Amino acid sequence: MRNVERYPVQGPNALWQMYRTVSRFKAVRNFIAIQLARYCPELTVKNWIYRRILGMKVGKQTAFALMVMVDVFFPERIEVGDNTIIGYNTTILTHEYLIKEYRLGDVKIGSNVMIGANSTILPGVTIGDHAVIAAGSIVHKDVPAYTFVGGNPIREIRRTDAGEQKDDDKSVHLLKS
Template sequence: MRRTERYPVSGANSLWQLYRTVPFWKVVKNFLVIQTARYCPFVSVKNWLYRTFLGMRVGDKTAFALMAMVDVLFPERIRVGKNCIIGYNTTILAHEYLIDEYRLGDVVIGDNVMIGANCTILPGVTIGDGAVVAAGTVVHRDVPPGAFVGGNPMRVIRDRYRTPEGPHAPGGGDPETRP
């Protein structure tokens, strides 16, 4: 389940009211830092930029691939654990601006998490320690520790603590014929 705070707006859609919620110069600074980090080939420099200028909590030995995009408006609401990989062109959002409201939610990514390329992490989710997120996944709810998830909508494909089931499991998913 996503944990977001909801803020109703009236009049024009919430994106038109952006600068009532976030200072203009904060957005400019964040944009410049994030665009620099997206193209930077040095993982340690990226992590330093995120920690120093955006207020993100990024664990040791975590690697953001080229083109990874963190939330421009509320990056300080993103926490990434130790020894994680954030795949190429993955987007991590801590906000949603909708027609009648905007929502904010912390994103917590545990330790030793691998997130594939082109994923979208929505606000208010937690990805547990040791989880693997397949490329192209939209993470719209929490991911249990050790789970392998994928798809859109996201689903658990395999859990580290449970034997896989289904037609592609050993024995065709039938418990009677499994080795």
């Protein structure tokens, strides 16, 4: 299950009340920074924007493809490990504004993770190291390390143990030699 904090609201739906939870200045600043990063082809500049302007924790050699959309209101709740690839047009959310409540949850993506294009990561999800998310997936629950998942909603397709993954890494290294 997702790990989210729930905050009930009175009156109109929570989205109409969003500026009670986040300042307008922060929302506009984040929106501009995210749009720059979405179109930026230079990964070091893109990661600098995520780290320095948005406050995300982004590991070394992590690659965000073009058009990745990170959460506008709470990007600082996103953590991505080293050597991870976030595919084209993926959305990473840390908030949900609903009718009677809003929810916030940290998103933790491990190291050496591959997230396919057009996927959506919902708030409060943890994705373990070496996991693979198929393109077009909706990640609505935690994904264990070394697991290949896909679909809407996600389901496990295959799981490998750490030993098999290390053998695969050696094969790739030998191919590069």
